Amino acid sequence: MVDLAGQYQKIKPEVDSAIAEILTNTSFINGPAVKQFQQSLEKYLGVKHVIPCANGTDALQVAMMALNLQPGDEVITTSFTFIATAEVIALLQLTPVLVDVDPDTFNIDPDAIEKAITSRTKAIVPVHLFGQCSDMDRIMEIAHRHQLYVIEDNAQAIGADFHSKDGSVRKAGTIGHIGCTSFFPSKNLGCYGDGGAIFTNDDAMAEQIRIVVNHGMKVRYYHDYVGVNSRLDSIQAAVLNIKLKRLDDYAEARRYAANYYNNAFAACDKLKTPVTANFTTHVFHQYTLVTHCVNREKLMAHLQSKGIASAIYYPVPLHLQKAYLDPRYKKGDFPVTEQLCKTVISLPIHTEFDDETLKYVTSSVLEFLK
Numbered sequence: 001m002v003d004l005a006g007q008y009q010k011i012k013p014e015v016d017s018a019i020a021e022i023l024t025n026t027s028f029i030n031g032p033a034v035k036q037f038q039q040s041l042e043k044y045l046g047v048k049h050v051i052p053c054a055n056g057t058d059a060l061q062v063a064m065m066a067l068n069l070q071p072g073d074e075v076i077t078t079s080f081t082f083i084a085t086a087e088v089i090a091l092l093q094l095t096p097v098l099v100d101v102d103p104d105t106f107n108i109d110p111d112a113i114e115k116a117i118t119s120r121t122k123a124i125v126p127v128h129l130f131g132q133c134s135d136m137d138r139i140m141e142i143a144h145r146h147q148l149y150v151i152e153d154n155a156q157a158i159g160a161d162f163h164s165k166d167g168s169v170r171k172a173g174t175i176g177h178i179g180c181t182s183f184f185p186s187k188n189l190g191c192y193g194d195g196g197a198i199f200t201n202d203d204a205m206a207e208q209i210r211i212v213v214n215h216g217m218k219v220r221y222y223h224d225y226v227g228v229n230s231r232l233d234s235i236q237a238a239v240l241n242i243k244l245k246r247l248d249d250y251a252e253a254r255r256y257a258a259n260y261y262n263n264a265f266a267a268c269d270k271l272k273t274p275v276t277a278n279f280t281t282h283v284f285h286q287y288t289l290v291t292h293c294v295n296r297e298k299l300m301a302h303l304q305s306k307g308i309a310s311a312i313y314y315p316v317p318l319h320l321q322k323a324y325l326d327p328r329y330k331k332g333d334f335p336v337t338e339q340l341c342k343t344v345i346s347l348p349i350h351t352e353f354d355d356e357t358l359k360y361v362t363s364s365v366l367e368f369l370k
C-alpha cells in the first residue's frame with residue numbers, strides 16, 4: 001500500500017546522519033530535535049502550540065483528559081473511522097455517541113451531529129478521513145451554539161487546507177479547540193516508529209496538555225493531576241524534521257497518483273472515484289473507491305495475484321465491533337457507514353509512483369471489471 005523503502009532511499013544520507021548525531025550526543029528524550037520539530041510544525045500549521053506525544057491514540061486521549069471530560073459525558077464521533085477514535089472515549093469511561101457519514105466524502109454528517117446532541121454532550125470529534133477535512137464551518141457553528149469542544153482527529157489529513165466561508169484558509173487540525181495527529185510510519189507525515197502530536201491555539205489548553213503528557217506535573221515531582229507518560233523521542237523527531245520539509249511535495253505526489261487513478265476509472269460505471277468537498281484540499285492518505293456490483297474479495301484476489309496490494313478501510317462499522325456493541329445501537333442504524341463498509345476498496349497510494357506502475361495498477365483493476 002505504501003513504498004517507505006523507496007522514500008527512504010531518497011533521503012537516506014540526511015536521515016542517517018541526523019540519527020547518527022543523536023546516537024552520538026545521546027539526547028534521546030526531549031533533545032534539540034524535538035524542540036526544533038515542535039517549532040517547525042507550529043510554523044507549518046500556523047498554530048500557536050504543538051505538543052509532541054508518543055502516538056496518535058495518546059494524542060486523542062490526552063486531549064480528552066486535558067478538557068477534563070468526566071465519566072458519562074457524551075462525545076459525538078463518526079461510525080466510520082479507525083478504532084482509536086472511539087477507543088479512547090471508552091477508556092476514559094466517556095460515552096461515545098456515533099453518527100453517520102456523508103456518502104460522498106465519508107466524513108461526519110453535520111446534520112446528524114445536531115440531532116445527536118443532548119444535555120450530556122460535551123465534545124465533538126470529527127475525523128478528517130482519508131485526507132480531506134470534515135465540514136468544519138458547520139461543525140464549529142454547531143459547537144459554538146451548544147458550547148461544545150471540538151477535537152479534530154487529524155491522523156489522516158495533515159497538510160490539508162480548509163477553506164472557510166469567512167475567506168480564511170487554515171490547516172486541518174488547527175480549526176477546532178484541539179487537533180490530534182499521528183506520525184505512524186504509513187501516515188502522510190510518518191516517522192520510523194511511533195509518534196504523535198496535539199495542536200491548539202489556546203494558551204491555557206496548551207499548558208494543561210503539557211501537564212497531562214508529563215505525568216500530571218508542572219513542577220518536577222509535584223503531581224497536581226493524574227496524567228500519562230507520552231513523549232516523542234528525539235530520533236523520531238529528527239526523522240520528522242527531514243520529512244516535514246517535504247510534506248507538501250509528498251502531498252503533491254499523492255495527488256498526482258490519485259488524479260491518474262481518477263482519470264483511468266472515470267468511464268467505469270462499477271467504480272465511484274473519490275469526491276473532494278469544495279471547502280477542502282485532499283492529501284490522499286488513502287485512495288478509496290466505492291464499488292457497485294463488484295465481488296470485492298475476488299477483485300482483491302485478482303490484484304494480489306498480480307502483485308498489487310489493496311485494503312478495506314474499514315470492514316466493520318464502530319457500532320458493530322464486538323467490543324463496542326451497545327444496546328443503544330443495532331444493525332441498520334448507520335446505513336451510509338454500513339453500505340460503505342460493504343463496498344469500499346483502497347488502492348496503493350504513496351509518494352514514489354511512476355506512470356508505468358500506475359498504469360499497471362489501473363489496467364489490472366479494469367481488466368477484472370470488464
Ligand SMILES: *Cc1c(COP(=O)(O)O)cnc(C)c1O
Nearest residue numbers: 055056057082084085155182184
Ligand atoms: C492512525 C490513526 C489514529 C491512531 O494513531 P496511532 O499513532 O496509530 O496511535 C487515530 N485516528 C485515526 C483516524 C487514524 O488513522
